[in-house]
Amino acid sequence: MQRRIIIAGGGTGGHIFPAIAIANALKKSDPETEILFVGAKGKMEMEKVPQAGYAIEGLEIAGFNRSNMLKNLLLPFKIIKSLGEANRILKRFQPNAVVGVGGYASFPILRRAQALGIPTLIQEQNSFAGKANMFLGKKAKKICVAYEGMEKFFPADKLVFTGNPVRGSITQSAVTRDEAAKHFGLQAGKTTVFAVGGSLGAKAINEALHPLLSTFAEKDIQLIWQTGKPYYETARAAAAAYASHVKVFEFINLMDFAYKTADVVISRAGALAIAELCVVKKPVIFVPYPFAAEDHQTFNAKSLVDKKAALMISNDAAAAQLGTTLFSLVQNKALLEQLEQNIGKLGNINADMVIARHVLSLIG
Incomplete structure (x- = not known):
């Protein structure tokens, strides 16, 4: 039949x-x-x-x-x-x-x-x-x-x-970290952050990252920054002075490459993003989109925070807190390992x- x-x-x-x-x-x-x-x-x-x-x-x-x-x-x-x-x-x-x-x-x-x-x-x-x-x-x-x-x-x-x-492109990806870093024009083995705000970008994440670009360069930390269309030109102009450390993209199709390169991810807390991050086992700082129906992104993120599988900053606090939280997390090997292990337990391929x-x- x-x-x-x-x-x-x-x-x-x-x-x-x-x-x-x-x-x-x-x-x-x-x-x-x-x-x-x-x-x-x-x-x-x-x-x-x-x-x-x-x-x-x-x-x-x-x-x-x-x-x-x-x-x-x-x-x-x-x-x-x-x-x-x-x-x-x-x-x-x-x-x-x-x-x-x-x-x-x-x-x-x-x-x-x-x-x-x-x-x-x-x-x-x-x-x-x-x-x-x-x-x-x-x-x-x-x-x-x-x-x-x-x-x-x-x-x-x-x-x-x-x-x-x-997506199968993520669960079945065979790309190596070196190949992924090369794809983005980055140095393999250097601490790398991936910031992504969904397909249209995230205003709060973008505006919080903008003043931190010089700090990325000073601390020798690399950034893959998916801005979405509305913020792309602004970000590209701001990052021009730090081209070796900050790579700006309007949209990234090869998400498995971006995840593979990243030591830490900054992300909205939509269900798809969370499912992917659990599968790729990446330490993440969530900045939930507060205007999603019934504020479901905050609930999504909180369910991981309660399991010590992620960190969370509210949308309103992103400008003040993202830099401090991010740069202290990058240096905290024990916390990075804990987040990686706990988020990995929630993955379902x-x-x-x-x-x-x-x-x-x-x-x-």
């Missing part, structure tokens, strides 16, 4: 890359499986999913806009329209199961699938579940989670602890295959 599966959601790399990892695992389990992605029109999944070799359909849907309330006036109409579009997609494609990975498009598809009696599975990536997933969780068959204590959001009998899927098995179990 040929299985047909819809994977719905997106909006950010944090939703899209795990979704693609699940699709690849489903194909690996059964190459005959037909997979259709459903995303939100105008969002990055409409570009990234076809690049990964999968078909995608877009819904006319947006999320609740916290910064411009006027934009929410059309939201009820968009939701109604997207539910109608979702209905048509489901009736045409006739899936055996629907997977929701979070993001705008996952709600209408899963809501309609549940109404039609199609089995659904939710992949909740964060330690603090969003309202849409909590609502959908009541009728989902299974909910795959990456953090303990999720029964406060979902029915306990539906929870499966799987961890978050990590098989989450994609485990989730794929649970999806297929819904079909029988």
Whole structure:
């Protein structure tokens, strides 16, 4: 029997890359499986999913806009329209199961699938579940989670602890540290920091690093700095005087190279970033993005801090505290080893295959 599966959601790399990892695992389990992605029109999944070799359909849907309330006036109409579009997609494609990975498009598809009696599975990536997933969780068959204590959001009998899927390019990377350092024009064996703020960069991290560039050079510490597009030109100009120590990039595609070179990582605390850092076992200073829905990044980071697997600085304190915290950590070998060991215990390189098995179990 040929299985047909819809994977719905997106909006950010944090939703899209795990979704693609699940699709690849489903194909690996059964190459005959037909997979259709459903995303939100105008969002990055409409570009990234076809690049990964999968078909995608877009819904006319947006999320609740916290910064411009006027934009929410059309939201009820968009939701109604997207539910109608979702209905048509489901009736045409006739899936055996629907997977929701979070993001705008996952709600209408899963809501309609549940109404039609199609089995659904939710992949909740964060330690603090969003309202849409909590609502959908009541009728989902299974909910795959990456953090303990999720029964406060979902029915306990539906929870499966799987961890978050990590891209194969990271879990299966064979690059050596010397090769990775050379790729970035850095010296192998020198202490190196990797700062990354997600695909768009992180304003607080960028602004906190800017005045520290001369200190990196003085202390002979190298920095790989992924700034995102908005801050790139500013950072490039500031780093020009320290070119041997500071390498600035708008976006880094070869993340496995950046992780391999780094002794310490400075990062936002999205679920995908955390899953990757656990797999590559890197000491990390988290600066959670405070405006994420339900402030879930702070909850994500705190769950690692409580296990002595990471350090955390709040967004507001980054400018004042990042330099002190970073440069003292780099010199503290005992703490670096402790963070590396503890974060490594949380890594899960098989989450994609485990989730794929649970999806297929819904079909029988």
